[in-house]
Amino acid sequence: MSKLKALFTISNCKNLEDVKRFTSAAFDEIQQLINGRLTLGDNLQASGPLTVALGTTPIKVMHSLSQTPSGYLVVNQDAGASIFTPDRSQYPWDKSQIFLQSTAPVTAVIYVLP
Numbered sequence: 001m002s003k004l005k006a007l008f009t010i011s012n013c014k015n016l017e018d019v020k021r022f023t024s025a026a027f028d029e030i031q032q033l034i035n036g037r038l039t040l041g042d043n044l045q046a047s048g049p050l051t052v053a054l055g056t057t058p059i060k061v062m063h064s065l066s067q068t069p070s071g072y073l074v075v076n077q078d079a080g081a082s083i084f085t086p087d088r089s090q091y092p093w094d095k096s097q098i099f100l101q102s103t104a105p106v107t108a109v110i111y112v113l114p
Contacts, residue, residue, distance in 0.1 A: 048111035081106040
């Protein structure tokens with residue numbers, strides 16, 4: 001992805017019309033740079049993608065965040081099942097692991113979120 005060009009900056013604006021033109025041009029350039037070019041893996045602060053085999057008992061899932069996660073994002077699963085967090089008082093999350101469970105056997109791809 002290329003970088004924004006800084007030939008004309010907001011500090012060069014002399015009046016409101018210059019600010020409007022600058023803002024419009026900047027947003028047009030930003031849109032051209034990122035529109036359709038963002039990918040989940042490259043633009044998400046997370047640990048993953050992780051492929052996990054889950055079942056009806058809690059499963060430990062290791063992650064690399066180095067902090068206690070706030071949650072997880074399921075991006076794919078191979079069967080009809082609900083994926084959920086078991087009781088965190090019994091299965092606490094920490095800087096290296098979380099616990100997940102499902103209502104039926106399922107293999108899922110997840111991202112663990114900070």
